[in-house]
Amino acid sequence: MLSKLRSLRPLNRRTMIYGAIATSTAIATGCGKDKTESTPKQQPSVEWTMVSFLKEDAKDLILYQAPQMVCDLIKQMSDGEFTITLDNSENIATEDILKKVSDGDVQCGYSGIYYNDATYKVLFFGSAVPFGLTPQEQNAWLLYKKNPNDKLTFMQGIYKELDLNVIPFPAGGTGAQMGGWFNKEVKSPNGFNDLVMRIPGLGAEVLRDYFGVKLDENLPGGSIPITQIKNAFKEGKIKAAEWIGPYDDLQLGLHEVAEYYYYPGWWEPSTTFDVQVNIAAWDKLSSKYQEIFKAACFETHTRILAEYDQKNSEKLGEILYLETSGQIKVRKFDNSIIKQAKESTNSLLAGYAQDKTFKKVYEEWFDFKERIRKWSDLSIM
Amino acid sequence: MLSKLRSLRPLNRRTMIYGAIATSTAIATGCGKDKTESTPKQQPSVEWTMVSFLKEDAKDLILYQAPQMVCDLIKQMSDGEFTITLDNSENIATEDILKKVSDGDVQCGYSGIYYNDATYKVLFFGSAVPFGLTPQEQNAWLLYKKNPNDKLTFMQGIYKELDLNVIPFPAGGTGAQMGGWFNKEVKSPNGFNDLVMRIPGLGAEVLRDYFGVKLDENLPGGSIPITQIKNAFKEGKIKAAEWIGPYDDLQLGLHEVAEYYYYPGWWEPSTTFDVQVNIAAWDKLSSKYQEIFKAACFETHTRILAEYDQKNSEKLGEILYLETSGQIKVRKFDNSIIKQAKESTNSLLAGYAQDKTFKKVYEEWFDFKERIRKWSDLSIM
Known part of the structure; x- marks a missing residue:
């Protein structure tokens, strides 16, 4: 399906400056609370940027909503304290996103991993393989841990093994596709x-x-x-x-x-798209924000697949x-x-x-x- | 599959006292922040109770984890400010849960709606119908809105139509079952x-x-x-x-x-289990907490189904x-x-x-x- 939407872009566009991790530690202590457990803990605000391979010309795709949905959910769940600005500028090449995130040029990126070069072909197992898994089976695979006590899923572990400094979170699947x-x-x-x-x-x-x-x-x-x-x-x-x-x-x-x-x-x-997060940026997040991020990806993943199934089934009638x-x-x-x-x-x-x-x-x-x-x-x- | 696990319990056990909605409005203002956007907004802490049909004797079921998973995720995402205590006491009858939530005796309950009586048989369409939808199709159905701009899903709207004062959120599916x-x-x-x-x-x-x-x-x-x-x-x-x-x-x-x-x-x-929430309690939540609650249910729903698929496929080998x-x-x-x-x-x-x-x-x-x-x-x- 989709592809290197911007496959003709030069590979060396690195001039963009992405928002640094803003961790203004606004700690308010001793402000006259008499009930410790009802006093909200102070959270540093965080401002991230997410680059996306989905440009303006993809706006009619169902998938187009996915990266913004992740950002919106995180903002809502953190009451605006953890904000991610979506950057889908024309000059961000799809095949650069993984490297940008890996290098820490940007905190996170939205992409289909199967747009990358042969070096990372093994990562396709998290995205799209001919005669691969059904969307439901794919979800079980994406959450699969070889040992139940592993912190990372099996596929997240592969990113680590490749020294990519990236942790991926599935956040949108197209479901089955047509030929x-x-x-x-x-x-x-x-x-x-x-x-x-x-x-x-x-x-x-x-x-x-x-x-x-x-x-x-x-x-x-x-x-x-x-x-x-x-x-x-x-x-x-x-x-x-x-x-x-x-x-x-x-x-x-x-x-x-x-x-x-x-x-x-x-x-x-069953093609899957991920939010790829730079590990150093991830590690700086509080566990609260990590959980919020993760849950936002889960919600987006489920919503997008459901919308594909529903809208595709409606439009099949038109076909x-x-x-x-x-x-x-x-x-x-x-x-x-x-x-x-x-x-x-x-x-x-x-x-x-x-x-x-x-x-x-x-x-x-x-x-x-x-x-x-x-x-x-x-x-x- | 599952069933009225406690179908022999008397129907009139209403003596439990459930935690009231604690909205201690701990508002800390003017505590020397110089950067408005990095000052966390103060949230009232919320303490809820969730009753569950899954008792201790169901602890070996995969599904058993689901209600606690919802509670844990909400706690983590709110940094302990929104806590839900799970109550799976033996004296809470499965078929009472819907009414308890509807009456506001408790803020929320975890149940399979197909354990309820004939009055609510229409709600089975959100849970389990013979020759019904596959788990993946079911997810599309559970998120289905007849009009895309509707605030509620079609099935959530039916709860409203029945004057149940309940909004349900799918939070755990068993996937396909054996005969x-x-x-x-x-x-x-x-x-x-x-x-x-x-x-x-x-x-x-x-x-x-x-x-x-x-x-x-x-x-x-x-x-x-x-x-x-x-x-x-x-x-x-x-x-x-x-x-x-x-x-x-x-x-x-x-x-x-x-x-x-x-x-x-x-x-x-494709049997689905829900967290049913009392509407009055829901309406009192800030939109932040509503989003957190919703996302926790999405994550739980996806995780549980994936675990069923994975573990069932492993154990099929043993079978x-x-x-x-x-x-x-x-x-x-x-x-x-x-x-x-x-x-x-x-x-x-x-x-x-x-x-x-x-x-x-x-x-x-x-x-x-x-x-x-x-x-x-x-x-x-």
Whole structure:
């Protein structure tokens, strides 16, 4: 779906000055309280900045609300004492966010980790892997601790292992996605050959390496900015593009430029977006503010997924109407495509597992998936 | 699954004195702050009580953690200024909790709404309905607003319509459940005839009215206290019992007293438990505390469901081992059973829809289910 929305931005924009951690220790003692337990403890106020990959041109996406929702909830729960200003300036490149947070240039950032480069491909297990977990299974995985007494979740621990100085908190999932828009029918794996498609992430790699899909060479990661997708179709620069699901896709008007709408979105069954927090900044927070931050992320995560499910299910009706009235064709990927894609995904992941950390996470994730899928399947009626 | 854990308790125990709303307005002004925005606003401390249906004997259930988790999170996020004491005394009857909260005898209560009597059967749509929503769909339903600008969710609005003076917040779901333990094989709908079974809720009504199941007449709602289930099997008083899923069921030792373990748990595909809050108490909270309360419920809700999914999937392995070693038999309900149960559920719900409010919610829920299930099914691979 989403992608490096700003993938063409230069990588070295570091000139922004972000708000420092304001810890004005306004301690009021001895102000005539006679009941200790009813005297509010004084909290230092904190002012943070959150950079976001979601720019103004993404404002029609459901996900667009997520980073601001986290900031608003934290402000409300702290009565304005812990404020985070959202910075979604055009000059903050998506792929820079992780490094900015890691370096402490900014206290936190909102991003999809699958927009980052190969160094951090192991982190995709917290975001989006083809034929991965369902959204509900993914939540169990994101909270999974190998040892119940661990302070960090398994995935949070991987950030530490990579010396990233970052702790991530899931705060928004799109739920299941569609396979995307095509202006030709793809009946078999061969149908993808030489197809110029807009798609980022591991799904793009599978299609490029095993299906002969051409990713636009001028656009790293095969993705183009949100505003250019529709025009790229019109101008014939791309023949296929994946985005998110019925609601967001209709907002973008993709049904006006492509005829075939495919499902299932096997490359992103449950994409998760995180607030990534700099560890030094995190450690300076009082435990009260840490809890508030965490809870705000939980609430946002649940609300956004619920809204995707609800709005996508509503707009699916519109999609089906468009099909009935002959304007688009909704198709399920042929089993031969799904089969090859599954095998290709396994090959791709096995290749990445040459890396020690990737191997460790992949094996843990794979076992988790096998186990939880068995449980999920028991309840299908 | 769960049930009126204390269904034998007398209904008129109202002698407990619950903590009043302590709003000691400790306002400290003019204490030498020179920077208004860094001076913490003074909050009155609040002391509440939460009654819970989960007693000490339920301490091995995953769900048991939920009410205390809500209280702990609220305390942490308010730095001890908003404290809720959990009261799970033996003398608080499960079916009294809704009324206690509604009457303002206590500020809030933790319960499964499906333990209440027929007057409030419409509220089951927020908790558990046979062949209802999956846990993920259920979350979308629980947050569903008919009009996006409504302040309350659709289900919260129904509490208002019933003049209950209660606002509910989902705070814990068990996820999918198993069909339960049987000491005989049930191969067809006839197999249930005259079977004495421990089961509460609408599932019990379906089995009683359409399958000839006998609910223990001494135990209202066909349910017996948690500590008695295993013994009731041993003593031959019951031949079948449903509880929750692999983890909780193994904790209870049901595999030691019954041979057959059936799935899917069509009567409770996604059971939700709520914190019910008295409206007058809620309205007295500052918006800060309201937000903290709400977020604590969101976090608890997500954590509990994730833990159920994770631990059930782990313990499913143990269940399958027990089967391999010949100790139990794991069986899927025959399609003829599922088919009749589905039809019977529809008849039962149609009967309840003679009631105006029930009809309204049922229709809204039914449409929602049809719509969101179509969307869910698109992503099955």
